[in-house]
Amino acid sequence: MLIATWNVNSIKSRIDLAVRWLEEARPDVVCLQELKCVDEAFPREAIEALGYNVAVHGQKTYNGVAILSRFPIEDVTVGLPGDDADEQARFVEAVVSTGEGAVRVGGLYLPNGNPAPGPKYDYKLAWMERLIAHARGRLALEEPFVLAGDYNVIPAKQDAKRPEVWVKDALFLPQTRAAWRRLLALGFTEALRATDEADGVYTFWDYQAGAWQKNDGIRIDHLLLSPQAADRLLAVRVDRHVRSWERPSDHVPVVIELAA
């Protein structure tokens, strides 16, 4: 089965391109981020027409996440536990039941955190602590579990074309990467890094300054796998060609293949 993550940067302005990619790639499960619309405005019909069930956690103008699945979706929860006052739509989780058994999928849009230091960076770090606490509980279930999304974390200098320009950025600061490592140390396998072919592979290129043409990218979209999911990991790929399509998102899809 194919599980993907993709920050679409507005699903309403990207729906034609999303349909094109879904028809081409035919993923079984997709985590989408930055919908930038409320639930009612999500282009549900166009997605369902391709055979997907849809779980949406939308928000006006900002954020917004969804899970699409060709398999039945059960046990949908929205919002990241740990702060009832947090109104930002950045987390959705569901269980997809395949013929071979269930896989739990969490889709996330981790806060950008700039400028750092400041309240936005504090929010990012607090959000990462909540994610670590939640993930710890999920891993204790010892299920196939995939935590996928736009992490807004550049894990290492190999994950940026020009790491030197990111040293004071919230995506790359030592505290950010330390929290990232603590998340992984809970027992996750990072899919692309597990292939040993991650260096120089990017998932985001800024719209500005000809970043795409210069391949001036960063790798910030990740899929983390529980041991039970990692045992089934067959392949990982980045669909970078989507960045060259007309009116693209600034992110491209990342896809993993799990056995059965």
Next chain:
DNA sequence: ATGGCAGGCCCAGCCTGA
């Protein structure tokens, strides 16, 4: 050397993003 984009939104400049 500098700046360079895109999307949403009370539709026009401002906020946000990374």
